[in-house]
Amino acid sequence: MRGHVSRWLTSAVVIAVLLAFIPMGYAQQKLKVGFIYVGPIGDYGWTNAHDVARRLVEQQLPVETLYVESVPEGRVEPFIDRLVAQGAKVIFTTSFGFMDGTVAAAQRYPNVIFAHASGFKRARNLATYMADFYQVYYLNGLMAGALTKTNKVGYVGAFPIPEVKRHLDAYALGVRAVNPQATIQVRWLQDWFSPPKAKEATQALIADGVDVFAFTEDSPTVIQESAKKNLLSFAHYSPMYKFAPKQVVSGELVHWETIYLDFLRKVLAGKYSADNLQNVDYWWLLAEKAVEVGAEPGMMINPLFVSRLKAATVKTEDLGTLSVYDLVQKRIAQMSKNPVAFDPFAGPIKDRKGVLRVPAGQTLTVAELTSMEWAASGVVGPWPGEP
Amino acid sequence: MVAIFAAFIAAGGIFSAYGINPIHAYAVIAHDALVVPGAFPEIFRSTIPLLLTGVGLVLAFRAQFYNIGAEGQLLAGAVAATGVALFTPVRGPMTLPVMFAAGFVGGALWGLLPSLLKLRLNVNEVITTLMMNYIALYFVSWLVTGPWRGPSVRGFAYTDQFPAAAWLPLIPGTRIHWPTLALGVVLAAGCAVLLARTRLGFAIRVQGENPEAARYVGINALRTTLLVMLLSGGAAGLAGVGEVAGVHHKLLDPNQVSLGYGYTAIIVAWLARGQALATLITATLFGLIYSSGDVMQVSLQMPFRVTSVFNGLILFFLIGSERLLAYRVRWAPRPAPADPPAPAAAPHRPSGEEQWE
Structure with a gap:
């Protein structure tokens, strides 16, 4: 019996210590931007190119970025949930297969700005973008x-x-x-x-x-x-x-950063909001220096x-x-x-x-x-x- | 429990190596996987396919039929359900029940061939069921890049989206497709009753523990194994229906339809130690592990591969310790050197007791 009590006590103490470490929400200064990738960032191709651009964006703009790699298509929505819970206000989903999930998430979070690469469905808070070769x-x-x-x-x-x-x-x-x-x-x-x-x-x-x-x-x-x-x-x-x-x-x-920088500058300047993206479609080529x-x-x-x-x-x-x-x-x-x-x-x-x-x-x-x-x-x- | 703690400590080393305070890391994981609104239900989304598939595998394993083909059976179920949703005139409230029925039949048929091979020609079922997975995988690939590719997806490898009647309802505020979850729970309970209280269950148990004895008492091995595999494959097929009708709403690349659920379910069933109801716990545990991995990626910004290592470690410790569960740890004083080496322990041995210093 005594053993039981002390075990419960120990558990309680451990849990209390753990809880004490839980970070309480602190005020966010920077705009948080989330990126969802379809592959691993070291793939030497599509995902890597997006991640290189993400790091350039973080250097050049007053934003904080978060990323998730190797996201299965059926899991894009829960990952968007988690990014939003982390405070992301702008989320880029970078694969065609994320399209329907991004559309659903855009409806669920009307105040978050979404942009989806290579797709064709847009909404008032969902833009599309593509750098084509x-x-x-x-x-x-x-x-x-x-x-x-x-x-x-x-x-x-x-x-x-x-x-x-x-x-x-x-x-x-x-x-x-x-x-x-x-x-x-x-x-x-x-x-x-x-x-x-x-x-x-x-x-x-x-x-x-x-x-x-x-x-x-x-x-x-x-x-x-x-x-x-x-x-x-x-x-x-x-x-x-x-x-x-x-x-x-x-x-x-490819230079995805040209698109990301342009898009985020317009977000920071208030030109793009979660209300006016219905017709925002970046189809960027040589002239825009996206490729x-x-x-x-x-x-x-x-x-x-x-x-x-x-x-x-x-x-x-x-x-x-x-x-x-x-x-x-x-x-x-x-x-x-x-x-x-x-x-x-x-x-x-x-x-x-x-x-x-x-x-x-x-x-x-x-x-x-x-x-x-x-x-x-x-x-x-x-x-x-x-x- | 000890295993999990050991895994946590080992994984803590990884966190430290990655430059994150392990205690902080676990606190964040606990918080973001359980406390954050909307995060808790996510655990059950991967639980659902693992539960259905795991229950089916428990049945098969109890009959000593090593069905490694749940992945293929799951995909077969997904294909059958997609066929009903997109290419039959079934519409309205009957759509989902028909899809589930088709999925069950699809999975069962996929499991049937290896069992016939085993029963008639004594071909090792581990190999055949495993190979059937690859056939299913390439079959789905072929369908979505070929005949079933949807006209509305601009050439990408997907079918069209299912009509609304073929979408499973969700628990409001979550993404849990509850009919599949309910089905899983019912199936787990049903299998528990089947195993413990019915003639077939008895036959399965005897067949699994001693095939010779089974034959001696007149249990029809053919019938038992076939029924077990029909149920096992069918359960995996149901999981496939849940994935396409509850999550994707279309058929797509096979590696996206199922995230290796058919293989993970083997461990789910193994850890459940032959108890159908225990899969409720083990499947949820795996849902939690998956979910923690997701949290680590987002909240701690850890690379995908590190989270895979973390998940792998936990599994390793769990499975590694599974064997030890047969023993009870007892702290004993060091025996005096003069003592005879305890042959007297023999009567206790079968009950699985061992002395640890």
Whole structure:
């Protein structure tokens, strides 16, 4: 009996001590911003890029950030609950799969500001945002078309979804603009991150005679694997120059911080509130500096390849005959204007089945771009969901 | 209890290594997982699938049928329910019951093949049930990227959202889909009664403890094992229905449908030590562990992998100590050297007593 009493006493004391340590709510000075990531922050791709941006935001603005990584799609709402309980007033959810959960949370917390990356549902306190690469893929394609010797360039795609198809088509249009004989060989991984599958796909493409690679997968595997055979490649998403400094030509880099900084500055200035986001949709490209051409910040084209690109000439309708290097520079300049002076998806464009997809004199709307299913001409390989 | 404390101390080392005062860490976890409004009910969201699946596994394990395939059976249930919700004309108040029925049948059928292989060809069920998981996984993947991909999801790998009639109701103010929880509790109680009070339960127990004896007394092994696996797979199937109808409202990537519940439920069932009702406790314990992991990520801003290590440690200590529960610790004075080595302890030995110094 005595033993019982003393055990209960001990427990009570322990609990009391624990409770004493519970932090009581203290006044918050800084705006708290929460980020919900779909993958681990060390994934060398999508989530890492968002996290790099988060840290830049924390340095540059008077805000405090919180993050949660590797959040399963079915758990986004409870995690939003917890972030709100921690005092977050702005929450970014950074994966398409979080869309419905974010919409529900936006209804549940009408005073919290939400922004969802890559989705299409908005509300008075829910904005959407996306930094898209299609222009950059087109520019990479121009270079790839000039550098291929076998006239076969490869593309290792993650999932056959509109986002990847759009990038692949833009890449193919770039390749074909410089090299109308070239084909774009495609392999799908059905995975965002899978070094083994990426390795296998790269080897298969090498066996097919491909000598220049681009890809959508969150690891540098394609670069490393093709570099073993001294074949060229374009980096994807993160700075990957260092993985093959002699073979990486250029690539795509993202700067999510441009969007986060702009959005949060407007929140801090009172311009955005939980009431006026119904039509706020960031679709940011080269002109807004949300994306960059290159495999390393500040290095647009690997210096090793500049002379070859300057030696290759190409005939264009609007700029006459010029070197591929100059063409890339001119196109970047045109697409860095707002509104742009050039768009990769300017008609007339037929798909690989010969169906006219963009009529002459027109370009695609954002909605058409984000629901793109057709395959550009020159693309060879399976294309699930081809219309 | 000792195991949990030991785990806490070991995990405290991790917290310290990570630069967080362990006592502060536990206080925050306790506060944010239990006290913060809306946090407590979250525990039960992962409890629900673990409970249903765990109860089913208790049955199977009692019959000495090592069903490692609950994950696949859960997915099969989810697929069956999705099929009903999206591709049949069943609408209105009948939708959910039909979905649950379909899910039960789906899970049961998925569990049927390995049991037939075991019974007819004596193929090891651990291997077959495990492999059936991968088949289910890729089947779901194929469905959501292929024939079932919804026209409204812009090419992403999801089905369309279920119609409202196929959404499970929630307890107001929480996200607990209570019909599934109720089903789990009823099932746990039902299985307890089944095991303890019915002929089938008796057959299962005898079959599990001594198959030879079972055959001798005329228990039909085929019938018993089949029924057990139908129930076990069906229960996992119900959990799958709960996940798609109560949480996701669509079918999606298999690794998102179930967060490894089918595998975690093995531990839930194991720790319940063959008692169906005990899964109520063990499943809730796991809900709490999951929930604490979430809190650590948000409130302490710890990386996902550290929380996984923490959860793993607790499990390790729990399972490691499970064996010791068979013994009772008794503090005894050091026996005099002249004493004979206690052979007299023999009568006590079977009752599981051991002397610890």
